[in-house]
Amino acid sequence: MKKLRLKKKVTLATREYSVDYKTSLNEEQLRAVMHDKGAALVLAGAGTGKTRTLVYRVSRLIEDGIDPRSILLLTFTRKASAEMLSRITSLLDTRAGKITTGTFHSFALKMLKQYYKQIGFSQEFSIIDQQDSADTIDLIRGRHLPPSIKKRFPKKNTLHKILSLSTNKRESTLTILEEYYPKFVEYEDQINTIFMDYHKYKKVANVMDYDDLLLYLLELLKENPDARKQITNMYKHIMVDEYQDTNRIQHEIILLLGGEENNIMAVGDDAQSIYSFRGADHQNIFFFPESFEKCEVYKIEQNYRSTEQILDLSNEIINGAAFKYEKKLFSRDRIGEKPYLVAANRERQQSEFVVQQILELREQGIELENIAVLFRSSYHAFDLEIDLNKSNIPYVKFGGMKFIETAHIKDLISYMRLLFNPKDVVAWQRVLMLVDGVGPATTRKIIDNISDNRLTISNYKDVLPTLNKNVGITNLFKLVAKNFDPTDITYAASELAFYYKEYMDEKYDNVNKRWRDIETFLQITDQYNDLPTFLNDMALDPPINSLDELEPESKEDEYLTISTIHSAKGLEWKVVFLIWATEGKFPSAKSTHTIDSVEEERRLFYVAVTRAKDYLYIIYPFGIFDRESGMVLSEPSRFIGEIGDEFLEKFILTEDEDDEGIDD
Incomplete structure (x- = not known):
């Protein structure tokens, strides 16, 4: 017999709001937005308006008289923070600008800059x-x-x-x-x-790494009651986005920030927890309600992104999960076609079919920017990239090396860090190795002397006279000794770039390409008013992940997106192709040894299919070439094998002399 339960109907307070919450939100969203005091967990499925719910909740709190300065909104990217703040301001008014919003790491940095003495650092760390x-x-x-x-x-x-x-x-x-x-x-x-x-x-x-920021904040909250009391008094209402992506330290920090009232709202989706390789703990979202005496749990299941057929498939995939909150995504009025499951008889045929379909979709009026090809691992796209280039289909790829991680950009940032902190031995380690005639032994000698406060940029000739013979060392110390104005970051960056160009001309063959990267870097520095803010942002959350992610020079430029699933989380497209949905590739053969790793692969598959709005193609080659065995037969992913035939339209690719087609 089914268990029946009463669901409280939401009644707005008698006061008048400037925002019409009742007509702007569905019943599920409204219930979460009107949550009053105490802890709350909002389970918001893919495409259900999670950001909208958070934005309206902040607005409602401010309209109810909560001081915006006492509201803390934590996200996982700076972009998400900026978007939410912009939307709250547009919805309400400039009062929204007084809330504190940012990533866990940027919030930790802000707190540690205030309480640096308590953790044994100087403020210039x-x-x-x-x-x-x-x-x-x-x-x-x-x-x-x-x-x-x-x-x-x-x-x-x-x-x-x-x-x-x-x-x-x-x-x-x-x-x-x-x-x-x-x-x-x-x-x-x-x-x-x-x-x-x-x-x-x-x-x-006097430096911290990325993880230290959270570690020292946790230490501060645990071991300094006065600091903790001041911080919890400062922030009375806390909201955390993407709670399923938190690690153990972040979870502990949130519990300590609750203060006496525990006005903490965590928003997330256990079905989209896919970052354990970064230390994220899938269990946190399950532990959250148990961590408070009274915690309300709200579910938001109405999806505004995908068709009912795509949602039916998504629900079936996640239903197989061993550990989950029970949810069922639904759409009120979006009926479409069933997702396609396409079997290719060989690896290359898979990418050839994708290219053919993309060209046909473009002829039907679907623009490339509304199409994405997703894959489990970056190398799965090699064949596809070759065929896209052959067909002159412009594309951007997410999931490769990040722009900020390229050697020449890291070199420039190291120079800039020395301008800000001449005792930054990590930066010295990098730039000294760029000087001709300087090896590990000399580098270590210089760094040891800097660490022991024996050597400075002004006395290096006296402390280590042998360095006088090295012109490169002399020029480097002269550069660092220049008294750059920290508020004139544009000038400092330009000077460093031209100093570095001489080294780059001798070191690299592809100087022109790298110089274009540096010009892009200089454009980024132009957006900052001072050097410390720029350096903090570069370390915490670079403004761009790769050159591929830059906006096209013209808004008329059309491009296809190809991406790893991890890099596609949070995005959506009208048409999605999921390639290499083959057992051993997805789930990865390396991820089938434990229940936890298989479960994360399932969630990754779920994230992939929930990116599609109208059309979803899931493709796998059943013939794969193996170096030792030759051509071997493969099977579709186990996550597809579990799904009933009624959720998919199944096809096998056939090749004709004149064209390639699909047969059911």
Whole structure:
């Protein structure tokens, strides 16, 4: 027998609002927006208006007399914060500008800049990014390891990943090694020694890495009752977006920020938790209601993005999940075609079919910008990129190397960090290695002297007289010694760029391409008023992820999007092609050894199909070439194999002499 329950009907307060909440929101959204006091979890499915709900809730709080300065809205990207703030301001008025909004890391930075003394730093501490962190670990690694084990010992990026996972998951080094890198368990003691020296190194250099921001904020809240009380009194109403993506530290921080009233609203979707490789903990969204004595749970299931047929398939996929909140997405009036499941007889035929369909869709009036091709891993797109280029179809790719991670851009940022903090030994490590005639030994000698306060940019000739013979060193110290105005970032960036160009001309063959990148970099610096803000943004949340993500020069330019699913989260297109939906590729063969990893692959598949608004093509090759075995037969993804025939239109590709078609 079905269990019946009463659902309270939402009644607006008798007061008059300037915003018409009742007609602007559906019943589910309105219920969450009108939540009064205490903790609340809003389970908002894909395409259900999660952002709209958050925007209207902030507006409603302000209209009910809540001081906007006491509202904290935490997101996972700076872009999301800016969009929400803009929408709240448009909906209400300029009072919205007084709320605090930003990422967890930017909020942590703001708090630590206020309470720097309590954590043992000076206010001028700077932030190092992931690669600089790995380089510093490598420097320390070189000091500790005997030559006999260097080749077998984890490399710098692996060490950085171990430390980051240990920090964000709040687990010991040994636990991380056993779970992710069992072959390095024997080196646990040496690894821990390196990590301890790394933490000391940062403290002396007055720098923090990305993970430190959260770690020190958590430490501040736990160990300094006065600071915690001041912060919780400052922020009486807290909202957190994308709660399913939080890690263990972020979850602990939120619980500590609640204060006496626990006016915390977490918004998220357990079905879209796909970032465990970054330390995100899928369990946090399940633990949230249990962490408070009284926590209201609201579900938002009405979808405004996809057709009913696409939603039916999405619901079936996620229904197979072992751990989930029960939800069923639905659409009031969007009826369309069933998703297509297309079997290609070989790998290349898959990409040829996608290109053919894209050309046909464009002839039917569907613009390229309304079409996306999604895949599990970046290398799955290699054949596709070749065929797109052959057919002259312009495209942008998400999921490759980030613009901010390219060597020449990182070099420039390191120079700029030295202008702000001449004791930044991590930046010195990078720029010194660019000087002709300077190797690891000289670099280490200079850095050791800077760390011990024996060497400065003004006395280097006296402390290390041998450096006088190196023109490159002399020019570098002269550059850093220049008294640049920190508010004139445009001039400083231009001077550094032209200084660096001489090195670039000698180092790289593709100078013109790299110089175009630097010109783009200079355009970005033009948007900032001062150097510290720019450097913080570069470390916390770069304004662009890659050159491919820049706006086209002309709005009339048309381009197709091809993307990893991880990079496509939060986006939507009229037509979506999901390629390589093959067992062993999706789920990845590496992700089938534990229930948790298979479950995350299922959620990733769910995220992919819920990007489609009107048309969804799921494609897999049933013939795959293997180097040892030749052509082998493959099967569609297990996530498709579980689905009943009524949810998909199934086709097999056939080749004719004149054309290629699909047969059912």
